[in-house]
Amino acid sequence: MSAEEGRRWLLRHRGRIAGSVLGLLIALAIKEWGILWTLFIGLAVLIGYVVGRYVDGDQEGIGEWIDRLLPPGRR
Numbered sequence: 001m002s003a004e005e006g007r008r009w010l011l012r013h014r015g016r017i018a019g020s021v022l023g024l025l026i027a028l029a030i031k032e033w034g035i036l037w038t039l040f041i042g043l044a045v046l047i048g049y050v051v052g053r054y055v056d057g058d059q060e061g062i063g064e065w066i067d068r069l070l071p072p073g074r075r
Contacts, residue, residue, distance in 0.1 A: 010017065029038040
């Protein structure tokens with residue numbers, strides 16, 4: 001396999017590779033800190049990401065984001 005073929009293979013399977021690496025990192029975090037701390041860290045990262053996108057102006061407000069997650073009449 002040449003370097004170019006390897007690069008094409010990586011690009012073609014980048015989602016699977018990223019998902020595998022993320023799964024490995026989550027498994028290591030659960031082993032190291034336990035499930036509750038891992039969930040807390042994940043939630044904190046998610047909140048930071050949402051707030052950061054809002055500050056950057058790249059996404060609607062948190063209320064609109066919740067409306068997208070929960071259909072009308074479910075809140």
